[in-house]
Amino acid sequence: MEHYDFDKKTSRNETYSAKWSALLGDDVIPLSVADMDIPLPANMIERLNTFNHKGIYGYTLLSKDWNDTVSKWFSKHHHWDIPTEHIVFCPRVIQAISIYIQSFTECSDTILTLSPAYHPINDAVRLNHRQLLESELIYEDGCYHIDFDDLESKFKLAKCFILLSPHNPTGIVWEEEQLIKIAKLAERYNVFIISDDVHCDFIFNNSQHHFISTLSHYVEQNSFICTSPAKTFNMAGLEVANIIIANNKIREEFKNCLAAAGIHNPGYFSVPAFLTAYKECDDWLLSLKTYLAENRSYAVTLLQKYFPTWKITQSSGTYMLWVNYQSSGISEEQLKHWFISSAKVEMSWGSDFGHAGEGFFRINIATQRATLVAALERIVSTFPYAPQE
Numbered sequence: 202m203e204h205y206d207f208d209k210k211t212s213r214n215e216t217y218s219a220k221w222s223a224l225l226g227d228d229v230i231p232l233s234v235a236d237m238d239i240p241l242p243a244n245m246i247e248r249l250n251t252f253n254h255k256g257i258y259g260y261t262l263l264s265k266d267w268n269d270t271v272s273k274w275f276s277k278h279h280h281w282d283i284p285t286e287h288i289v290f291c292p293r294v295i296q297a298i299s300i301y302i303q304s305f306t307e308c309s310d311t312i313l314t315l316s317p318a319y320h321p322i323n324d325a326v327r328l329n330h331r332q333l334l335e336s337e338l339i340y341e342d343g344c345y346h347i348d349f350d351d352l353e354s355k356f357k358l359a360k361c362f363i364l365l366s367p368h369n370p371t372g373i374v375w376e377e378e379q380l381i382k383i384a385k386l387a388e389r390y391n392v393f394i395i396s397d398d399v400h401c402d403f404i405f406n407n408s409q410h411h412f413i414s415t416l417s418h419y420v421e422q423n424s425f426i427c428t429s430p431a432k433t434f435n436m437a438g439l440e441v442a443n444i445i446i447a448n449n450k451i452r453e454e455f456k457n458c459l460a461a462a463g464i465h466n467p468g469y470f471s472v473p474a475f476l477t478a479y480k481e482c483d484d485w486l487l488s489l490k491t492y493l494a495e496n497r498s499y500a501v502t503l504l505q506k507y508f509p510t511w512k513i514t515q516s517s518g519t520y521m522l523w524v525n526y527q528s529s530g531i532s533e534e535q536l537k538h539w540f541i542s543s544a545k546v547e548m549s550w551g552s553d554f555g556h557a558g559e560g561f562f563r564i565n566i567a568t569q570r571a572t573l574v575a576a577l578e579r580i581v582s583t584f585p586y587a588p589q590e
Contacts, residue, residue: 229545233563235565245478249473263290287446290443295321312333319365319370370561374408375411384417398428399431400519401428403432421447428445511525526562548562
């Protein structure tokens, strides 16, 4: 296998990076926004450079083998055989979710989620003037569980259920039994499921990622399964997502909604980046996952050593850690002040994920090892209550 240098630092200054914005100061290390500080695979960069040298950035079309490429990726990596006609391109998953809410539900309808939850999902519900209903996950000693009694009571009221799989921010990889229970509730109460599976390529133990539509004929015919190479290959700015819709009628309606919203041509760099990623970059991804697993192990070990009262959620998905600091007795405002003003490190704060996220913060470990080490060492050295060696 080829050697990949994931330790090489690449400055993101002057790239308008949402993660590395100068709003907090040039000396702040962000471990917040869920993108990686890892450049694309070299062959992807070379391919994009070839397109860049043309100097003409006109309208583009999806390639003839686009859907076939999607299908082959999921068959190879997830043992999921997707008929090519079920695949619909949409630039971003959150666009697909918003379009579904706008076009397939009414203002009086209720949209159900599990909380805490990735906040743009909840924002999409609220900003589209639908009723957001949250079923709070049960937290016990570093683990999360679904409260199925509460979930069922809320399925009775819901038009649509939005599932994050793996879950963001907790990193839970849902077990097959849990997903089957959710599928049965959806069928019992005639609820449509949107499943956001964008983190499915990052599983860090022997857990198996399951797509909920493969476990139930009802869900297969009443769901959007949202996939994207954006997290996998760190190409969110190129805006590529593929929505899997098995139901012919719903799929055609959704395509019409995309056209009505003016969404048709992909971005100029989207097609070559996507095709190269899914066709040629398996070894790079395998090496990256090994590197990130080592980052994850380092962060967990250090935090457990210096902050034994903090509990890192037991999970195996995503390249984030979800940390419970409630036993430390400090508030989120105090934590923010310490991290940003003293340690010069930015995290994602629990309150951003709703009430159920209060007392937690999220760490993005997908960066160069030296950057991660520097950030965590700053935290250790500046916390006045941390036990020192």
